[in-house]
Amino acid sequence: MGSDSEAxxxxxxxxxxxxxxxxxxxxxxxxxxxxxxxxxxxDMDTIxxxxxxxxxxxxxxxxxxxxxxxxxxxxLKFVPHINITPYxxxxxxxxxxxxxxxxxxxxxxxxxxxxxxxxVNRLCLAAEVPLVESGTTGFLGQVTVHIxxxxxxxxxxxxPTPKTYPVCTITSTPSKFxxxxxxxKDLLFAKLFGDKSQENDLFVRSxxxxxxxxxxxxxxxxxxxxxxxxxxxxxYDHVFGYNIEAALxxxxxxxxxxxxxxxxxxxxxxxxxxxxxxxxxxxxxxDDLSLSVMPSLGLNNPQEVWNLAENSRVFLEALQLFIEKxxxxxxxxxxxxxxxxxxxxxTAAANIRASSFGIPLHSxxxxxxxxxxxxxxxxxxxxxxxxxxxIETIKVLQADFENYRMTxxxxxxxxxxxxxxxxxxxxNKSCYVCSETPLLLEVNTRNTTLRxxxxxxxxxxxxxxxxxxxxxxxxxxxxxxxxxEDVAANYALNLDKNLADLPAPVTGxxxxxxxxxxxxxxxxxxxxxxxxxxxxxxxxxxxxxxxTAPEKVDTAKSNGxxxxxxxxxxxxxxxxxxxxxxxxxxxxxRKLSATLERKGNQEVHExxxxxxxxxxxxxxxxxxxCPEPNKKLRLxxx
Amino acid sequence: xxxxxxxxxxTALYDRQIRVWGVxxxxxxxxxxxLVSGLNGTSIEFCKNIVLAGVGDLTVMDDRLVTEDTLQxxxxxxxxxxxxxxxSLSEVCCESLRDFNPMVRVSAEKGDLSQSEMEFFDKFxxxxxxxxxxxxxxxxxxKCRKRAKRIAFYAIECRDACGEIFVDLQNxxxxxxxxxxxxxxxxSYPSLEEAISTPWRNLPRKMSKLYFALRVIExxxxxxxxxPGKLSSSDFPSILKLRKELCDAQSLNESHVPEKLFERILxxxxxxxxxxxxxxxxxxxxxxxxxxxxxxxxLKNFFYFDTADGKGVIEDIS
Numbered sequence: 001m002g003s004d005s006e007a008x009x010x011x012x013x014x015x016x017x018x019x020x021x022x023x024x025x026x027x028x029x030x031x032x033x034x035x036x037x038x039x040x041x042x043d044m045d046t047i048x049x050x051x052x053x054x055x056x057x058x059x060x061x062x063x064x065x066x067x068x069x070x071x072x073x074x075x076l077k078f079v080p081h082i083n084i085t086p087y088x089x090x091x092x093x094x095x096x097x098x099x100x101x102x103x104x105x106x107x108x109x110x111x112x113x114x115x116x117x118x119x120v121n122r123l124c125l126a127a128e129v130p131l132v133e134s135g136t137t138g139f140l141g142q143v144t145v146h147i148x149x150x151x152x153x154x155x156x157x158x159x160p161t162p163k164t165y166p167v168c169t170i171t172s173t174p175s176k177f178x179x180x181x182x183x184x185k186d187l188l189f190a191k192l193f194g195d196k197s198q199e200n201d202l203f204v205r206s207x208x209x210x211x212x213x214x215x216x217x218x219x220x221x222x223x224x225x226x227x228x229x230x231x232x233x234x235x236y237d238h239v240f241g242y243n244i245e246a247a248l249x250x251x252x253x254x255x256x257x258x259x260x261x262x263x264x265x266x267x268x269x270x271x272x273x274x275x276x277x278x279x280x281x282x283x284x285x286x287d288d289l290s291l292s293v294m295p296s297l298g299l300n301n302p303q304e305v306w307n308l309a310e311n312s313r314v315f316l317e318a319l320q321l322f323i324e325k326x327x328x329x330x331x332x333x334x335x336x337x338x339x340x341x342x343x344x345x346x347t348a349a350a351n352i353r354a355s356s357f358g359i360p361l362h363s364x365x366x367x368x369x370x371x372x373x374x375x376x377x378x379x380x381x382x383x384x385x386x387x388x389x390x391i392e393t394i395k396v397l398q399a400d401f402e403n404y405r406m407t408x409x410x411x412x413x414x415x416x417x418x419x420x421x422x423x424x425x426x427x428n429k430s431c432y433v434c435s436e437t438p439l440l441l442e443v444n445t446r447n448t449t450l451r452x453x454x455x456x457x458x459x460x461x462x463x464x465x466x467x468x469x470x471x472x473x474x475x476x477x478x479x480x481x482x483x484x485e486d487v488a489a490n491y492a493l494n495l496d497k498n499l500a501d502l503p504a505p506v507t508g509x510x511x512x513x514x515x516x517x518x519x520x521x522x523x524x525x526x527x528x529x530x531x532x533x534x535x536x537x538x539x540x541x542x543x544x545x546x547x548t549a550p551e552k553v554d555t556a557k558s559n560g561x562x563x564x565x566x567x568x569x570x571x572x573x574x575x576x577x578x579x580x581x582x583x584x585x586x587x588x589x590r591k592l593s594a595t596l597e598r599k600g601n602q603e604v605h606e607x608x609x610x611x612x613x614x615x616x617x618x619x620x621x622x623x624x625x626c627p628e629p630n631k632k633l634r635l636x637x638x
Numbered sequence: 639x640x641x642x643x644x645x646x647x648x649t650a651l652y653d654r655q656i657r658v659w660g661v662x663x664x665x666x667x668x669x670x671x672x673l674v675s676g677l678n679g680t681s682i683e684f685c686k687n688i689v690l691a692g693v694g695d696l697t698v699m700d701d702r703l704v705t706e707d708t709l710q711x712x713x714x715x716x717x718x719x720x721x722x723x724x725x726s727l728s729e730v731c732c733e734s735l736r737d738f739n740p741m742v743r744v745s746a747e748k749g750d751l752s753q754s755e756m757e758f759f760d761k762f763x764x765x766x767x768x769x770x771x772x773x774x775x776x777x778x779x780x781k782c783r784k785r786a787k788r789i790a791f792y793a794i795e796c797r798d799a800c801g802e803i804f805v806d807l808q809n810x811x812x813x814x815x816x817x818x819x820x821x822x823x824x825x826s827y828p829s830l831e832e833a834i835s836t837p838w839r840n841l842p843r844k845m846s847k848l849y850f851a852l853r854v855i856e857x858x859x860x861x862x863x864x865x866p867g868k869l870s871s872s873d874f875p876s877i878l879k880l881r882k883e884l885c886d887a888q889s890l891n892e893s894h895v896p897e898k899l900f901e902r903i904l905x906x907x908x909x910x911x912x913x914x915x916x917x918x919x920x921x922x923x924x925x926x927x928x929x930x931x932x933x934x935x936x937l938k939n940f941f942y943f944d945t946a947d948g949k950g951v952i953e954d955i956s
Contacts, residue, residue, distance in 0.1 A: 001798070001799035001911055001945055002798065002799065002905075002906055002909060002911065026916065029713050029912075030912045030913055030916050032713075033679075033710075033711050033712075033713060033912035034911070034912045034913060049650050049651060050650065050651070050653045050654055052651055052739075053651055053652050053653070053654055053655050053690055053691075053692075054654065054655075054690060056686060056690055056738050059737065060740070075713075077716050077717070078712070078713045078714070078715060078716055078717055079713075079717070080717050138657075138658045139658065139924065301643070302649065303661055365656075369657055374653075374654070374657065375654070376654055376655070376657035376658045377654045377655065377658070378654070378655045378658050378659075378691070379655075379686070379687050379690040379691065379920075379923070380687050380691075380920040380921075380923040380924045380927070381920065381924075382920075383683060383686075383687060383916045383917075383919060383920035383923070384916065384917050384920035384921065386913075386916055387912075387913035387914065387915070387916035387917035387920070388913070388917065390912070390913040390916075391913050391945055391948075405948045407948055409950075411934075412935065413937075413952055416951050416952045416953070417949055417950060417951055417952075418921065418937070418941070418950045418951075418952060419917070419943060419948070419949060419950025419951075420949070420950075421947065421948030421949055
């Protein structure tokens with residue numbers, strides 16, 4: 001470091017930063033101090049209080065303002081006279097197209113979600129601009145370098161997409177606290193306070209249950225004269241009591257499972273305590289999001305785990321408070337982790353349900369973290385990662401490719417190392433993003449619709465936002481805002497057709513070509529017809545294959561880690577994964593630096609395993625008797 | 639004001655880090671008192687980190703006046719000579735640091751720590767020194783070890799694109815969480831003097847070469863009465879001479895400490911590299927947080943980072 005040619009390269013460089021948050025603040029500071037003079041920075045977020053423990057360019061007075069703009073202003077104070085161009089915008093906006101990306105020498109990501117990372121990866125490949133990726137969670141972090149044609153792209157190693165849970169686990173057979181949280185947040189909260197027109201699986205039951213009650217929908221409608229207090233008690237008894245009783249009626253479900261215990265208010269809160277409740281006036285604040293029932297119930301510590309009675313009181317009080325103080329919001333609310341009452345309600349509901357099912361209860365603090373997908377973060381890791389990013393950036397600017405490195409910041413040293421460098425891997429020849437290898441989709445073409453393919457495969461698995469789908473040379477679907485009415489109508493019709501019934505039939509042996517213009521990504525999918533699918537292992541009734549690295553048969557004797565991610569890639573909150581080192585696998589042409597002292601795979605194997613979240617030791621577990629195996633609730637999580 | 643629970647304000651601000659190390663650790667941090675002597679690009683990174691972490695108070699000591707030279711790698715000093723002219727580094731940096739977290743008391747102390755009264759040391763739970771001669775470092779370390787209450791001692795040094803952190807926690811006991819339960823661990827750290835007196839022949843072959851190079855440079859600066867960090871390429875021949883002397887005295891082949899390493903370091907002179915400052919300041923930040931909170935395995939007892947190989951390595955020299 002430090003040569004004149006290096007200083008020149010830095011001075012002339014035009015750099016794009018994506019993200020002005022935890023990593024972004026540290027990175028912008030270090031880039032500016034290092035002599036960079038032309039930096040562009042994109043971030044769609046505004047500043048929140050919880051950012052201030054690490055995003056040090058921001059102050060309390062900046063809460064609510066654009067991160068990109070405030071970061072810029074702050075840095076110019078100590079490195080004036082350089083160009084920092086902020087964009088308060090979403091990097092996925094069409095304005096940030098390939099031509100936009102082409103103007104930069106290098107792109108530096110400081111993002112916190114997989115979707116945006118994939119999008120930027122594709123644009124960098126299309127623009128042929130080097131990408132330095134990074135991520136941090138708590139004390140862990142990593143920096144990786146991606147050069148088209150020379151190294152892996154960001155997607156060469158399949159990254160885990162957000163975890164989803166089968167409907168029946170959430171509605172009928174929860175076994176972990178997180179299942180209860182999903183139920184409380186995505187079902188109960190949504191049913192009570194959210195958009196009524198939305199489909200809600202709250203009372204899905206197995207087909208064997210006797211439907212003696214009148215439709216459940218009536219219960220949730222509060223009559224104009226219905227006392228809020230009475231309403232709350234009615235809801236409580238139904239969702240925690242009667243509903244569980246009804247589920248118990250189905251013997252099959254509980255043959256090998258712990259039977260839940262119906263919870264009725266009369267058993268939890270004797271009549272006199274209920275009468276003593278109230279005193280809501282105590283917690284009156286002007287700001288809806290700060291309204292809280294905890295103080296009036298004497299519960300002041302968010303770290304404390306409430307007992308069943310306390311949770312029940314919170315449930316009732318919060319429900320009542322919503323009706324009395326926030327009636328206008330009811331019918332349009334979505335869960336917001338910064339909405340105190342919503343968090344209290346969801347905590348209480350999740351805990352009462354957990355109690356029924358014999359699952360350990362959790363504090364509000366912990367529940368908020370789960371429900372809000374909160375990433376735990378500290379300043380030091382971000383500072384270290386930012387330093388490492390700048391080091392790699394300088395190498396990239398000088399095309400010093402022999403020295404490019406991926407660096408891992410570990411919590412526990414491995415072979416005495418807290419910072420572990422690894423040589424980048426060669427591109428994965430079967431990566432559908434950076435190479436042209438087609439994928440294979442096994443599907444029943446006679447009873448699967450185009451919509452299923454577009455929604456579940458193209459948008460979720462392949463991460464394309466505005467795809468165009470062709471069978472051979474026939475355009476069968478296009479996604480876009482500027483389509484003519486009749487054209488759009490035609491596509492809408494196609495969506496509901498089964499594959500084999502499309503104008504250009506998609507049957508076994510045909511090939512779909514999918515393109516996303518903005519990402520400049522084109523991908524081919526060969527279709528293979530299959531009649532039957534395993535309802536448990538293949539609930540989507542579709543199997544997409546061909547884009548992971550060749551045969552990793554005996555990887556990860558793990559806790560069921562289903563991904564082929566090799567290293568502790570931190571994209572979103574990670575779960576426990578025992579990872580493996582690809583280079584040791586026979587038949588792969590990957591390099592692994594000799595800097596890693598190879599005391600066999602085992603040590604690196606252990607070292608790279610990401611400390612898990614206690615709650616979540618298993619991956620997706622599909623259960624028996626799932627009444628609607630096709631549907632999956634999505635929890636944008638882990 | 640002594641309160642048991644964190645305030646609502648603290649809970650909101652520290653939410654994301656409480657999720658990393660827990661409420662108890664955060665409470666301990668909020669009661670801690672830290673001293674940093676010697677302000678440069680690396681130690682101010684540490685200062686930023688420790689203030690954001692929410693310690694009780696931070697005291698900074700550096701009487702040197704702010705000049706063009708001291709501005710390098712420093713994000714705490716607004717580039718306005720009207721604002722910083724004629725003022726000391728500690729005064730100006732102190733002001734900026736306060737901004738990062740209004741809940742931390744940041745103050746500037748005048749004077750030279752190696753000359754300070756013993757009682758002054760008692761105020762602190764941890765002391766970090768930078769831009770310091772070997773003698774000063776040793777003297778300060780000794781004072782830390784003589785006090786009744788244990789004072790954690792850290793020395794941080796950055797040269798060219800590499801750096802060193804030294805840690806002395808004296809006798810340190812903590813609860814280590816393992817998969818099979820919690821275990822009480824007891825670590826015994828040598829003093830700085832003891833550590834660097836370890837005969838070179840007894841050190842592992844594969845040890846970080848930086849250790850040796852920095853020991854040579856330290857000695858050189860001391861014997862020539864040079865300001866730490868202000869060497870240059872013209873010192874190269876004299877440095878090599880000293881290298882030979884020291885290696886002979888230690889019965890070690892001088893090729894064990896590569897010439898290239900000295901070349902790099904001397905050529906860089908007093909130049910600091912912001913990315914390296916950030917990395918070392920970050921590692922140091924983590925270490926001090928661990929020691930104060932009593933949570934996490936502290937490193938023992940040297941840490942090295944070198945851009946040349948990209949490794950961040952712990953060496954145990956005792």
